Amino acid sequence: MELFDSYSKGLIVHHWDTDGICSAGMLLSELKGKEVDNISPGIGNYYLTKGEIEIIKDRGYEFIAIVDVCIPKENILKLKNSVNSKIFIFDHHLQENIKEVEHMNPVSEGKSQESFPSTSWVLSQWVGVNLLAILGAVGDKEGWIKENELIYPEIEKFMGAHSVDFKQLLRMVKLIDSSHKVMDKEGVESAVRFVTENRNSPEKILGHQPWHQNSKRIRTEIDRQMSNEIIEDGNVLLLNILTPLNIISTITRKLAWKNPQKMVVVVNRGFFWNRNQIYVRGIKAQRLIKIARERGYSAGGKRGVAGVVLPNTKTDDFLSIVKNI
Numbered sequence: 001m002e003l004f005d006s007y008s009k010g011l012i013v014h015h016w017d018t019d020g021i022c023s024a025g026m027l028l029s030e031l032k033g034k035e036v037d038n039i040s041p042g043i044g045n046y047y048l049t050k051g052e053i054e055i056i057k058d059r060g061y062e063f064i065a066i067v068d069v070c071i072p073k074e075n076i077l078k079l080k081n082s083v084n085s086k087i088f089i090f091d092h093h094l095q096e097n098i099k100e101v102e103h104m105n106p107v108s109e110g111k112s113q114e115s116f117p118s119t120s121w122v123l124s125q126w127v128g129v130n131l132l133a134i135l136g137a138v139g140d141k142e143g144w145i146k147e148n149e150l151i152y153p154e155i156e157k158f159m160g161a162h163s164v165d166f167k168q169l170l171r172m173v174k175l176i177d178s179s180h181k182v183m184d185k186e187g188v189e190s191a192v193r194f195v196t197e198n199r200n201s202p203e204k205i206l207g208h209q210p211w212h213q214n215s216k217r218i219r220t221e222i223d224r225q226m227s228n229e230i231i232e233d234g235n236v237l238l239l240n241i242l243t244p245l246n247i248i249s250t251i252t253r254k255l256a257w258k259n260p261q262k263m264v265v266v267v268n269r270g271f272f273w274n275r276n277q278i279y280v281r282g283i284k285a286q287r288l289i290k291i292a293r294e295r296g297y298s299a300g301g302k303r304g305v306a307g308v309v310l311p312n313t314k315t316d317d318f319l320s321i322v323k324n325i
């Protein structure tokens with residue numbers, strides 16, 4: 001990629017999910033011959049901590065590419081002011097364009113979210129549509145990608161040409177996502193190298209044993225948590241879970257997939273010691289995210305989905321806001 005021609009040492013900071021891992025892999029495969037490290041923020045944190053910024057600063061990178069993690073502007077500026085690196089962002093989340101850095105996010109420039117379902121699809125403008133681009137999009141949208149009339153035909157074309165089917169794509173996504181769900185940050189980071197090396201062999205990705213071990217653990221835990229009582233209140237379904245695993249978004253998606261007419265709210269009170277995770281599907285996400293941020297909570301999302309991390313003590317109040325939004 002021409003953008004990086006003048007640099008020889010850099011860092012990729014990427015989201016821990018399939019889109020983040022595959023997008024980082026797409027970028028990495030374009031940066032051959034350069035010295036490139038990759039890290040994920042702490043799983044669950046959509047920002048870089050002071051300590052992480054210190055470490056990044058000490059390593060003296062010429063460039064930092066932030067991929068598929070929607071980090072608030074203040075945190076980006078803090079990073080920019082602490083390091084001597086050129087900063088690039090590749091993303092597709094709804095966020096105001098940050099002019100102080102190279103913010104490559106077509107959605108923040110007014111393009112439709114349908115045209116850019118994933119960061120991998122943003123990167124495909126430079127790298128082309130390959131297996132990693134497709135896995136990123138399927139990762140972020142799952143079954144819903146089939147309804148995207150702009151993108152799904154391209155996926156079908158790819159499947160036809162490479163004799164993989166949609167089920168296999170979903171299975172690859174599940175495996176790649178397994179590291180962050182079991183909270184294995186190093187596993188997330190090494191997954192970037194693995195998908196880069198195996199970007200032309202779905203069989204290798206499907207056969208990677210550590211991910212199968214993770215998946216087993218995750219399946220058991222999801223079933224256990226989803227057997228909790230679902231509280232129905234008008235149009236709202238509320239599920240309380242208590243788990244150290246990062247499975248709230250999966251559980252929310254599963255519930256929403258089964259209940260397309262409902263607003264689905266999942267609360268995990270077992271992830272952080274003094275904060276809770278809330279995931280909501282089937283709402284005007286931007287409004288909820290705005291309300292959450294005004295209250296000082298960490299919040300993010302995409303159309304129809306919002307994720308909020310907030311203090312334990314504020315959770316019940318916020319839930320009543322969510323229900324009445």
Ligand SMILES: [Mn+2]
Nearest residue numbers: 019068119140
């Ligand atoms: Mn994404």
